[in-house]
Amino acid sequence: MFSKILIANRGEIACRIIRTARKMGVKTVAVYSDADARSLHVEMADEAVHIGPSPASESYLRGDKIIEAAKQTGAQAIHPGYGFLSENPDFVDAVTSAGLVFIGPSAASIRAMGLKDAAKRLMEKAGVPVVPGYHGEAQEIVVLASKAREIGYPVLIKARAGGGGKGMRRVDNPDDFPEALSGARREAKAAFGDDRVLVEKYVDKPRHIECQVFGDNFGNVVHLFERDCSAQRRHQKVIEEAPAPGMTAEMRDAMTDAAVKAAKAISYSGAGTIEFIVDASDGLRPDRFWFMEMNTRLQVEHPVTEMVAGVDLVEWQLRIAAGEKLPASQGDLEITGHAFEARIYAEDPAKDFLPATGTLRHLRFSDASLDGSSMRVETGVRQGDAISPYYDPMIAKLVVHGADRQSALSALSDALENSEIAGSTTNIGFLAALAHDPDFIAGDVDTDLIARKQDTLVKGEVPGVEIIAQALLAASGASHVAQSSDPWDLAIGYSHFHPIWRRATVRFGGEETVGTVRQRHDGRFEVRPAGSDSSVVISADHLYRKAAWPGHVTIFANGSAFGFTTVDPFAKAAEAEGAQASMRAPMPGMVKLVRAAKGDHVTKGQPLLVLEAMKMEHTIAAQHDGTIAEIAAEGAQVDDGTVLVRFEETAT
Numbered sequence: 179m180f181s182k183i184l185i186a187n188r189g190e191i192a193c194r195i196i197r198t199a200r201k202m203g204v205k206t207v208a209v210y211s212d213a214d215a216r217s218l219h220v221e222m223a224d225e226a227v228h229i230g231p232s233p234a235s236e237s238y239l240r241g242d243k244i245i246e247a248a249k250q251t252g253a254q255a256i257h258p259g260y261g262f263l264s265e266n267p268d269f270v271d272a273v274t275s276a277g278l279v280f281i282g283p284s285a286a287s288i289r290a291m292g293l294k295d296a297a298k299r300l301m302e303k304a305g306v307p308v309v310p311g312y313h314g315e316a317q318e319i320v321v322l323a324s325k326a327r328e329i330g331y332p333v334l335i336k337a338r339a340g341g342g343g344k345g346m347r348r349v350d351n352p353d354d355f356p357e358a359l360s361g362a363r364r365e366a367k368a369a370f371g372d373d374r375v376l377v378e379k380y381v382d383k384p385r386h387i388e389c390q391v392f393g394d395n396f397g398n399v400v401h402l403f404e405r406d407c408s409a410q411r412r413h414q415k416v417i418e419e420a421p422a423p424g425m426t427a428e429m430r431d432a433m434t435d436a437a438v439k440a441a442k443a444i445s446y447s448g449a450g451t452i453e454f455i456v457d458a459s460d461g462l463r464p465d466r467f468w469f470m471e472m473n474t475r476l477q478v479e480h481p482v483t484e485m486v487a488g489v490d491l492v493e494w495q496l497r498i499a500a501g502e503k504l505p506a507s508q509g510d511l512e513i514t515g516h517a518f519e520a521r522i523y524a525e526d527p528a529k530d531f532l533p534a535t536g537t538l539r540h541l542r543f544s545d546a547s548l549d550g551s552s553m554r555v556e557t558g559v560r561q562g563d564a565i566s567p568y569y570d571p572m573i574a575k576l577v578v579h580g581a582d583r584q585s586a587l588s589a590l591s592d593a594l595e596n597s598e599i600a601g602s603t604t605n606i607g608f609l610a611a612l613a614h615d616p617d618f619i620a621g622d623v624d625t626d627l628i629a630r631k632q633d634t635l636v637k638g639e640v641p642g643v644e645i646i647a648q649a650l651l652a653a654s655g656a657s658h659v660a661q662s663s664d665p666w667d668l669a670i671g672y673s674h675f676h677p678i679w680r681r682a683t684v685r686f687g688g689e690e691t692v693g694t695v696r697q698r699h700d701g702r703f704e705v706r707p708a709g710s711d712s713s714v715v716i717s718a719d720h721l722y723r724k725a726a727w728p729g730h731v732t733i734f735a736n737g738s739a740f741g742f743t744t745v746d747p748f749a750k751a752a753e754a755e756g757a758q759a760s761m762r763a764p765m766p767g768m769v770k771l772v773r774a775a776k777g778d779h780v781t782k783g784q785p786l787l788v789l790e791a792m793k794m795e796h797t798i799a800a801q802h803d804g805t806i807a808e809i810a811a812e813g814a815q816v817d818d819g820t821v822l823v824r825f826e827e828t829a830t
């Protein structure tokens with residue numbers, strides 16, 4: 179076994195790898211960028227080497243600096259995690275030529291599976307079923323459009339270099355094909371530097387079921403069953419589970435056989451995943467699944483497999499890279515119980531899952547496990563850390579295991595509802611709603627479920643009167659005062675003899691509520707929103723959990739976090755001016771397309787420009803009707819908060 183390894187990654191996966199290495203007595207070296215100087219993975223590793231500025235292209239993607247760091251610290255092997263350099267065969271070659279071990283497959287295996295089109299051709303030859311479609315060399319729009327017609331609409335355009343759902347467009351009819359193609363190409367070019375695409379049949383009622391495979395350097399390959407990753411938004415997984423609901427022995431045999439065949443076709447070594455798309459319009463049928471792609475690395479969702487198979491996949495990776503044989507044979511492996519993983523992201527489901535940034539002012543994960551279930555939190559952040567715009571905005575993965583699907587799902591709901599995150603918008607409320615969705619509960623999940631039910635799943639984030647009252651109470655400082663033993667606190671206005679009303683103002687999503695708060699003789703609080711003659715009475719032992727810092731209070735209730743701005747009445751006047759007159763960039767990025775010009779009269783909801791940020795395109799639509807006074811230029815680089823569109827002042 180190695181005595182020291184370097185982890186060429188960051189965040190939760192770097193921390194995850196460090197934990198296993200430590201358990202095995204292997205020392206670890208972390209690498210970090212400027213933005214990560216004080217991050218958790220750096221703190222956890224035995225040593226850490228700074229490799230460059232914050233943008234990944236100048237740090238985590240700099241193979242040369244990473245190899246240099248490994249040599250300098252005496253690490254014998256490099257674990258790439260997922261993302262970044264994990265599927266870059268040139269990096270593998272460089273690692274090997276530097277006399278180090280790459281903890282993963284050979285460069286040749288990665289190359290064979292690296293491009294979706296070539297991989298499909300290879301799999302077809304190996305006898306693995308592939309999705310009907312065009313994965314040839316031609317890229318002319320006329321050829322692609324006629325192939326699409328032959329395949330039959332709906333079709334899916336995919337970047338051949340694709341990953342993470344980028345550069346992918348579903349097209350329902352021929353008229354939309356040209357626009358979808360150019361969008362897919364732009365996104366693919368930006369994300370992968372390769373704008374070539376393939377066209378596939380869009381599978382009906384698609385389910386994403388993937389098989390975990392593992393190979394060693396002696397020609398052995400085993401599978402560790404399947405994971406169902408059909409719960410997706412924008413083609414990206416949000417909740418994964420194992421085993422797949424409704425899986426039959428016949429279907430599992432067919433899928434895992436194909437997966438092992440695929441891995442053997444490329445003499446695969448290490449952890450890999452064969453992703454299949456399944457047509458579930460008629461249940462799970464062994465003749466209705468097709469190879470989509472192979473991920474030649476550890477997957478984000480690998481913990482669900484670990485939970486049901488009772489193995490540590492990172493340990494397996496290290497053992498195999500160190501030249502050992504597979505730790506188990508196929509016959510030794512079996513599934514016990516059921517596991518779910520939910521990915522908590524800093525993102526705004528209400529804004530079409532736009533990635534968010536922010537400082538995690540408050541971070542607490544549920545530590546409660548329901549009867550017989552167990553839970554694991556995989557995270558790379560601590561309270562006080564920032565989610566920066568530079569990297570993937572994932573905050574944590576909650577992984578639960580139960581005796582069966584139902585108990586695992588209750589444990590998941592419970593874990594989500596009892597997690598508290600403030601300081602950034604997150605998708606926790608959305609994940610909890612998904613875990614409660616009747617189709618999800620029934621295991622009837624296809625990849626379009628979230629998009630179809632987006633309105634119901636994303637709704638429910640508007641605070642009711644009870645929550646607003648709790649926010650007003652927190653903003654007034656009254657609950658703090660009541661719980662304080664400092665006589666000065668008591669002196670500022672709360673007395674059992676002369677209850678004094680205090681004013682507070684809170685704002686939620688542009689909606690402002692002014693209210694008055696007092697503590698009554700019986701010790702309970704009375705909150706009265708302005709203009710209302712009824713009040714909400716709250717007793718001291720019914721205060722909701724909250725996180726507060728200057729100018730802000732977040733109330734945690736019903737599994738959601740409601741972030742309120744607390745308004746200083748003096749700052750208000752200054753802010754009101756111009757608030758409605760301009761639209762600002764929600765995150766740093768680049769203006770890709772501008773669809774309106776100065777002087778145009780636009781209506782609410784009309785797309786004005788496309789912002790490319792975090793390698794994805796985000797359409798910015800008018801928030802209200804108005805005439806454009808100024809609009810950002812195409813190609814402009816913008817920061818978080820930069821004015822993108824300014825409207826002409828309207829006479830009121």
Ligand code: ADP
Binds near residue numbers: 336341343381386413
């Ligand atoms: P990426 O590498 O960008 O993640 P994939 O090829 O793995 O792209 O596909 C991502 C997701 O897109 C799949 O999980 C599935 O939900 C959907 N998808 C892919 N191919 C098809 C298809 N032919 N029909 C329907 N949905 C598909």
